[in-house]
Amino acid sequence: MPPDPRESLLHKAIDWFAVSGVGDTSLRGVAAGIGTSHRMLIHHFGSRDGLLTAVVAAVEADQRRLLAELSDVEDPETAGWEFWRSVCDAALVYGPLLYELSAHAMQHRPHAESLRASLIGDWIGPLALLWERTGVAPAEAQERARLDLAVARGLLQDLLLTGDRTAVDRAMRRHLDNSIIR
Numbered sequence: 001m002p003p004d005p006r007e008s009l010l011h012k013a014i015d016w017f018a019v020s021g022v023g024d025t026s027l028r029g030v031a032a033g034i035g036t037s038h039r040m041l042i043h044h045f046g047s048r049d050g051l052l053t054a055v056v057a058a059v060e061a062d063q064r065r066l067l068a069e070l071s072d073v074e075d076p077e078t079a080g081w082e083f084w085r086s087v088c089d090a091a092l093v094y095g096p097l098l099y100e101l102s103a104h105a106m107q108h109r110p111h112a113e114s115l116r117a118s119l120i121g122d123w124i125g126p127l128a129l130l131w132e133r134t135g136v137a138p139a140e141a142q143e144r145a146r147l148d149l150a151v152a153r154g155l156l157q158d159l160l161l162t163g164d165r166t167a168v169d170r171a172m173r174r175h176l177d178n179s180i181i182r
Contacts, residue, residue, distance in 0.1 A: 007042040009036060011160050018094045022052065022101065049111030056101050056115055059094050060122065063087060067126050067171065077180045079130070084152070084172050090167065091156045125151050144179065151175050 012034040020022055020033065027048045031038040045051040070079040091098075102119055104124035127145035132138060155168045155175075162168075 005040075009034065009040065009044055010051075010054055010058055012036075012092070013041075013051060013096075014058060017052075017097045018054055021096060022104070027051070037089070052101065052104075052111040053114055056098065056112070057118070059098060060118060063090060063121060064126060067123075077176055080176050081173075084169075084176075087152065087156065088159060088168070091159060095156055095160045099160070113157070118148075120149065148175075148179070 013030060016030065016033045026038075027041050028038045030048070030051065031041050041051055043053055063086075067083055070083050101112050102114060105115035105119065124142060124145045127148055128138070128141040131141035131144045136144060152172070155172055158171075159165060159168045
């Protein structure tokens with residue numbers, strides 16, 4: 001089956017934005033950067049804002065898919081560490097884009113409105129379920145999930161600013177050691 005043209009363009013755009021950032025780049029600039037026409041991007045995404053929304057949704061969905069796959073791992077510490085390593089690897093490529101678009105969501109820019117809920121809300125439920133599987137009550141699981149998300153996002157920002165993977169890994173290891181119910 002031939003690749004879906006929209007998906008192909010989306011993946012090219014994700015890679016391009018990861019290197020170039022969002023900034024004030026026009027749809028024509030993105031099109032030139034990924035080897036297509038702005039008309040094709042309009043056809044598949046409707047607008048620059050539609051393309052940006054699709055980019056962030058795809059990157060976030062990939063990470064949540066990995067989290068779902070790891071939720072079957074019996075040892076929560078192992079699952080947490082594997083997920084952390086994967087998220088760090090992805091953040092080194094896509095992190096600046098996600099943080100830039102997160103800032104756009106905070107500024108209520110139209111293309112990032114859907115991110116206001118999804119960047120937090122879409123993560124709390126799956127993370128809380130992991131805690132509930134260890135016997136934590138639902139209300140506490142929600143609090144722990146929010147704390148885990150905040151710690152991870154803060155450490156990812158640290159990684160992107162300092163490049164010190166060893167230090168952020170040590171900090172995450174400390175968080176996991178302090179969090180895991182034994």
